[in-house]
């Protein structure tokens with residue numbers, strides 16, 4: 001069975017000071033490409049699971065989101081092949097896919113026969129950690145500490161202080177823990 005890392009998108013891979021509604025607004029943090037390459041090279045399946053309630057709210061369309069994700073994948077050429085990007089377009093509408101609900105992760109676990117106990121959810125919101133825990137994955141938290149998470153980025157001694165988010169430090173720790 002394959003192990004996976006499920007990455008949240010906004011605030012983990014890319015800057016989320018403003019909502020990303022078009023490709024040119026997608027700015028990856030320093031070290032993200034290198035972090036994803038490390039995960040990919042050691043054999044993790046790399047997934048992105050992202051709430052995109054802006055679609056229900058009318059801020060962007062499915063087509064525009066696809067352009068954004070094509071742009072993300074283009075930037076990762078030579079570093080990492082993302083197996084699949086899953087998003088939830090709902091915002092107010094009840095949905096078992098919108099995090100903290102675990103639907104997106106469960107869908108991927110089933111589809112790709114993922115060894116979820118040895119897989120990780122990486123996110124910057126409590127809702128990401130809740131979703132990861134509820135499917136039985138290990139979790140890594142970016143930003144504000146979450147005592148439920150197995151890894152807290154802010155507490156990592158190896159993190160580079162000049163980075164807003166040091167995803168490389170997280171992935172290195174994930175590889176170390178296994």
Ligand SMILES: [Mg+2]
Pocket residue numbers: 008009010011012123124125
């Ligand atoms: Mg986020």
